[in-house]
Structure formats: structure tokens, C-alpha cells
Amino acid sequence: MKEVPTKGSSIWEAASFSFSQENSYLVEAPSGKGKTSLLSIMYGLRKDYSGKLFIDNRDSRNIGSAEWSAMRKKQLAYIFQGLELFDDMSAWDNIMLKNHITRHKTQQQVRNMAAQLNIEPFLQKHCGILSFGQRQRVAIIRALCQPFNFLFADECFSHIDKQNSAVAMELIREECRAGGAGLILTSLGNNGHDVDITLRL
Amino acid sequence: MKYLFQILWKDQSRWHLLWAVLGTIAGFVLLLTGIHFYENMNKVLRENEDLLDPEYIIVNKEVGIGQTLGLGNGGFSEEEIAEIRQQPFAEQVAPFISNEFPISAYTRSRQFPNFSTELFFEAVPDAFVDVRSDDWGWEAGKDHIPVILPQDYLNLYNFGFSQSQGLPQIPKEMIGMLQFSVVLKGATEKATYPGRISGFSNRINSILVPYDFLTWANEKFGYLEQPRPSRIILVSPDPTDPEIIRFIDEKGYDTIREKLKSSRLNIILKFVLSFLVLIAGIIIGLAFLIFLLSLQLMISRSSEKIRRLNKLGYHHTEISRPYIIVLFTLLFIVTAMALAISAIISGKMAAMAAEWNMEVGASLSGTIYLVSIGLVVVLFVLNTFSIYLGTKKLCKE
Structure with missing residues (x-):
């Protein structure tokens, strides 16, 4: 990642900004400042921006749908703020839906992650009946079921208690370390996460 | 694929698909028996040039x-x-x-x-x-x-x-x-x-x-x-x-002058048969539209889910696959049913014609199989194209 668009405040106003795989970032801002927009643009979901976004020196506007899909399977992991889970499927199936196309984790590895995050007993339950915090943890596990160069975590601890957040954060860091991947967290305020670079929008 | 089916097939009304299938079968049967009848009539006419000697x-x-x-x-x-x-x-x-x-x-x-x-x-x-x-x-x-x-x-x-x-x-x-x-x-x-x-x-x-x-x-x-x-x-x-x-x-x-009169029979017969084929064509056209609209309806009903799948890394061609499998299965059923029904009808027709001392083939000709395969291929290709377009559009939004 080399540059991010410039518009509005801070990062938006900077002439250019690069995200590097070696670092972890915390993008901190109150609601409505464009945290999710920033991630959506870098994930190829939004094209309504001015300026330029380069991914590995390639102009993202030249990246086609097939390549975006491939990148979302192998290079870019995203824990969505809106979770994007299927409520009428079990937590397990939701996770497997992703793992099915990436074949990244074994079922045992998935179960271990669920156990670490204390949601193993709920795996066979429909997502629709889980609490938001539980669902957030399902979404975290799902996002980790793929290889990635960058993990976008969009306010992914907002409904998880401190203890579980810390475990989840450790799990995420471990995965990033293992894959040599960069991490971009967003948050309303600093929750005490230890990151290399903090950005304010 | 199991998960995609689970996601995309849920909450879908299957009634309109049933109607599309029935309509297409009806159109196919009309067309195929029409062709069968026409082929055999031509054969009978060629054998009995005294009956209808128009030219x-x-x-x-x-x-x-x-x-x-x-x-x-x-x-x-x-x-x-x-x-x-x-x-x-x-x-x-x-x-x-x-x-x-x-x-x-x-x-x-x-x-x-x-x-x-x-x-x-x-x-x-x-x-x-x-x-x-x-x-x-x-x-x-x-x-x-x-x-x-x-x-x-x-x-x-x-x-x-x-x-x-x-x-x-x-x-x-x-x-x-x-x-x-x-x-x-x-x-x-x-x-x-x-x-x-x-x-x-x-x-x-x-x-x-x-x-x-x-x-x-x-x-x-x-x-x-x-x-x-x-x-x-x-x-x-x-x-x-x-x-x-x-x-x-x-x-x-x-x-x-008698000969000139009898030739009209041939003309009328051909007219009736062309009319039959025309009706069959219209029915197949309508059935095709129902197919098209049914699949589009299914796609648009699942638009949220399709977008979500795309966010998770599923490409629109992967998302289209379950729809194409459904389409293929339905068209297969349509063709099999239509050919079976046409074969039964032509058997009955042959028995009826035998009572009038006319030799009419009881089995369907190669042309009929070719026509049905050709039609199914056209229906399949057009519908597949429309499915791809539909899912692609959703993924782009």
C-alpha cells in the first residue's frame, strides 16, 4: 500500500500516505470521519473517491473484479464493522463459508480459535440469536480463515469485554506475525491497543 | 457450493419456477409434436401423390x-x-x-x-x-x-x-x-x-x-x-x-379441375402446421421470459446476500454457479419430460393413423432430438448470460 486518498482531514489531507506490511496502525476518529470509507476504498468496495490508491504500485482503478475477488481471498482480510454475517446460518457455517474458498485452516484450528475467544459452545447456533459481541468474535475468526498481507479490523472490539478483546487482539497479532502481514485497526478512541503508528482522522 | 446453495436457495419461492418449467414443457411438446406431425405428413403426402399433387x-x-x-x-x-x-x-x-x-x-x-x-x-x-x-x-x-x-x-x-x-x-x-x-x-x-x-x-x-x-x-x-x-x-x-x-x-x-381443388388441402394442412409451430414458438418464447424473470427475481431477492458474498471474496461467476446448476437441472427436466410426452403422443398418433391405413412413424426422428437439444442450448446460454449479468451488476454496486 503506497498512498491513500487526500480529502477532508489528516490522512485525507495529506499529499500522500503509505501503509506498510511491517507496521500495525490504529486509525482513530469519532464517528463519521471516514474510517470505514478508508478501509472500503482500500478493499475495493468503494470507487467514489478522488485521488489515487496504489496497491503494490498498481493503480487500484485498473484492478478488475476478478482480481479484487482473488485479493479478498488471499491478500486482504477484513473484519467488517457491520459484520456481514449470515444470520440464518450457524456460526460454524459462516466461518466455513470463507474457509471453504481459501482452505486456509483446518477444522481443528478453527475450533481452537473459537475456544480461545470463548465462543466454541455457540458454534452450531444461528448467528441471528448470538449477541453482537459473540458475532463480532465469529467475524474475527472468519477473517482469519485466509492468508493475508493486510488485515482491516473495523471497530471489531466495540462490543467485546476487555479480557476477550485482549485475547482476540493477541490472536490477530499472532496471525499477522505468522503471515508477515500489516494490521489496520480503527477505533473511536484509543482502547490501549499497542500499535506502531496511530493516525487521527 | 453447499454453503452457496444454502444461502441463495433460502426464502426463494419455487412456484414461479414450476410455472416456467410447465410452460416450457408445454411449448416444447407442441413444437416437437408439430415437427413430428409435419415430417410424417410430408412422408405420407410423398407416398400418396395422388391425394395431393399440387404442383x-x-x-x-x-x-x-x-x-x-x-x-x-x-x-x-x-x-x-x-x-x-x-x-x-x-x-x-x-x-x-x-x-x-x-x-x-x-x-x-x-x-x-x-x-x-x-x-x-x-x-x-x-x-x-x-x-x-x-x-x-x-x-x-x-x-x-x-x-x-x-x-x-x-x-x-x-x-x-x-x-x-x-x-x-x-x-x-x-x-x-x-x-x-x-x-x-x-x-x-x-x-x-x-x-x-x-x-x-x-x-x-x-x-x-x-x-x-x-x-x-x-x-x-x-x-x-x-x-x-x-x-x-x-x-x-x-x-x-x-x-x-x-x-x-x-x-x-x-x-x-378436381386436382386443383384437392391441392388446397395441402395448403391448408401446411398453414395449420405452421400456425401450430408459431404458437409453439410463442409459448416457448414466453416460457423463456418466465425463466429469465424467475432467475432474475431470485437474484434480486438475494441481492444483499450476493453483495455480502462478494465482500467475502466470492467472485460473481462463483456466485452465479448455483443459479446455473438450477437452470441446467430444470432445462434437463424440461427436455426429458417434453421428449417423453412427445414420444407418447406420437405413439398414439401412429396408432390412430394406422386405423386410417396411414403409416406414421411411432418414434421421434433425429431432427426432433436435434431441435430440442438446440433449443435447450440456446435457452441455457441466454439464461446463463443473464445470470452472469445480474450477479455482476449487484457485485459492482
Whole structure:
């Protein structure tokens, strides 16, 4: 990642900004400042921006749908703020839906992650009946079921208690370390996460 | 794929798909039985050219008292033939040619009664002859003369003459075995050839020999004055054209009007069949639309889910796959059902036709399988294309 668009405040106003795989970032801002927009643009979901976004020196506007899909399977992991889970499927199936196309984790590895995050007993339950915090943890596990160069975590601890957040954060860091991947967290305020670079929008 | 089906197939109403399937089956069955019926009707018509002989019209001049007294020549002049050729209803025109030397024939056979008779031959180009026989034709050195008699002659013999004279009736199939000799008497030379009956014509009421034979024989034996052709055979693309009757009446010519009447049956039959095929086409078109709209409806009902799948890294072609599998399965069912129903109907039709002494094939022809496969491929390709477009559009939004 080399540059991010410039518009509005801070990062938006900077002439250019690069995200590097070696670092972890915390993008901190109150609601409505464009945290999710920033991630959506870098994930190829939004094209309504001015300026330029380069991914590995390639102009993202030249990246086609097939390549975006491939990148979302192998290079870019995203824990969505809106979770994007299927409520009428079990937590397990939701996770497997992703793992099915990436074949990244074994079922045992998935179960271990669920156990670490204390949601193993709920795996066979429909997502629709889980609490938001539980669902957030399902979404975290799902996002980790793929290889990635960058993990976008969009306010992914907002409904998880401190203890579980810390475990989840450790799990995420471990995965990033293992894959040599960069991490971009967003948050309303600093929750005490230890990151290399903090950005304010 | 299991997960995609689980996600995309949920909350879908399957009723409209059922209607699409039923509609397409109905259209297919109509079309396939229509083609089957048409093919078989054509076959029956070809076998029974007497029933419907639309194109060939034989025109002659009415015989007046003048000809009886030897005052005028009854045949067509060259100008008159040229005039007929120019008529829009006359696609092809050929005058009959006849022998320019005396001919007689006799039989010497144990199985058949003996005959001896003076004779005449006429000939028209082979394309105008309705009897299909490998024996028909003439090249120098051929050891016998093939002859075609009018069907009426055989009937006259079998049902009139033979019975009243206590002679045996002769079936059509045995006629080929009848041996007789033909004597051609030229001015100076005379030749005897064996003759063989090649078949019976319903179209041309004359004793026909191959055109090539008669031109050859006229050159070799002919010494009488060449008579003007007394009859003309013409092919008309539309025998129901009232212009034909009008022209014939105006010129004082004559023809067998019954034949012109019966040809309408053929036209009506073809019209009804084309109508059937048209209706079938419309039904298939509508069924195709229902298919298209049903699949689009399914896609748009799942639009949220499709977008979500795309966010998770599923490409729109991957998301389309379950729809394509559903489409393929349904089309497979449609084709199988339509072919099965058509086969049953054609079996029943064959049984019904057998009661009327018509031979109609009970099984479906290769054309029908080809048509159904072709249609299914077209439906499949168009629908697949539309599915791809639909999911792609959602993923782009």
C-alpha cells in the first residue's frame, strides 16, 4: 500500500500516505470521519473517491473484479464493522463459508480459535440469536480463515469485554506475525491497543 | 457450493419456477409434436401423390368439331407454348412429345392373357414423372423399354375387364413380371424390344416412356409428320392461384379441375402446421421470459446476500454457479419430460393413423432430438448470460 486518498482531514489531507506490511496502525476518529470509507476504498468496495490508491504500485482503478475477488481471498482480510454475517446460518457455517474458498485452516484450528475467544459452545447456533459481541468474535475468526498481507479490523472490539478483546487482539497479532502481514485497526478512541503508528482522522 | 446453495436457495419461492418449467414443457411438446406431425405428413403426402399433387397441372386444348372433321390442328403452337411459359404461375413448362412412327405391342406369356394392340407413346421430361423407379430412364443399348401406365388403366383392367372376361386380376407388384414386346415400325426398318411396366402414374393419363428413349426412337424410326404437342404439363408454385383457372378458361384450354381443388388441402394442412409451430414458438418464447424473470427475481431477492458474498471474496461467476446448476437441472427436466410426452403422443398418433391405413412413424426422428437439444442450448446460454449479468451488476454496486 503506497498512498491513500487526500480529502477532508489528516490522512485525507495529506499529499500522500503509505501503509506498510511491517507496521500495525490504529486509525482513530469519532464517528463519521471516514474510517470505514478508508478501509472500503482500500478493499475495493468503494470507487467514489478522488485521488489515487496504489496497491503494490498498481493503480487500484485498473484492478478488475476478478482480481479484487482473488485479493479478498488471499491478500486482504477484513473484519467488517457491520459484520456481514449470515444470520440464518450457524456460526460454524459462516466461518466455513470463507474457509471453504481459501482452505486456509483446518477444522481443528478453527475450533481452537473459537475456544480461545470463548465462543466454541455457540458454534452450531444461528448467528441471528448470538449477541453482537459473540458475532463480532465469529467475524474475527472468519477473517482469519485466509492468508493475508493486510488485515482491516473495523471497530471489531466495540462490543467485546476487555479480557476477550485482549485475547482476540493477541490472536490477530499472532496471525499477522505468522503471515508477515500489516494490521489496520480503527477505533473511536484509543482502547490501549499497542500499535506502531496511530493516525487521527 | 453447499454453503452457496444454502444461502441463495433460502426464502426463494419455487412456484414461479414450476410455472416456467410447465410452460416450457408445454411449448416444447407442441413444437416437437408439430415437427413430428409435419415430417410424417410430408412422408405420407410423398407416398400418396395422388391425394395431393399440387404442383403439376396438365393442360390440353378442348377438342372441337373442327378437329373431328380434320379441319384444324388440335395441338399447341410454339407461340402458345411460349405464352404459357410467360405466365407467372407456370414455373416450369414442358410439352408432351409423342411417337412419329407406328407402334404395336403384344404379350406371349403363360401367366397372363395374350394381348395384341396398336399403341402410342408419349414422354415428358423425367422431372415431371411421379413414378419413382430405378428402372426408369434410357441409354443406348438398354435391353428393354420401361413404360409407365396410368393408374386408371390398371383399375379398368382389374375391376372391369378381367372380371367380365373371367381373366385373373393382377396386383400392382406383379405387373413388373408382365412380359410384352413392343414393335417399332419405321419407314424402312422395324425393331422389337421387350417392354416392362415400371409403375403406374396418377399424375399423367398417358402411356409414358422415358423422354430420352422417345427422342432417340423418333430420330431413328420417325417418318410421320411431327404433330403439335396436344398436352402441356406445367409446374406451379401455387396451384390455388385463381389466375390459373382464369387463364385456362380465357384461352379455351382444359385441365382436370378436381386436382386443383384437392391441392388446397395441402395448403391448408401446411398453414395449420405452421400456425401450430408459431404458437409453439410463442409459448416457448414466453416460457423463456418466465425463466429469465424467475432467475432474475431470485437474484434480486438475494441481492444483499450476493453483495455480502462478494465482500467475502466470492467472485460473481462463483456466485452465479448455483443459479446455473438450477437452470441446467430444470432445462434437463424440461427436455426429458417434453421428449417423453412427445414420444407418447406420437405413439398414439401412429396408432390412430394406422386405423386410417396411414403409416406414421411411432418414434421421434433425429431432427426432433436435434431441435430440442438446440433449443435447450440456446435457452441455457441466454439464461446463463443473464445470470452472469445480474450477479455482476449487484457485485459492482
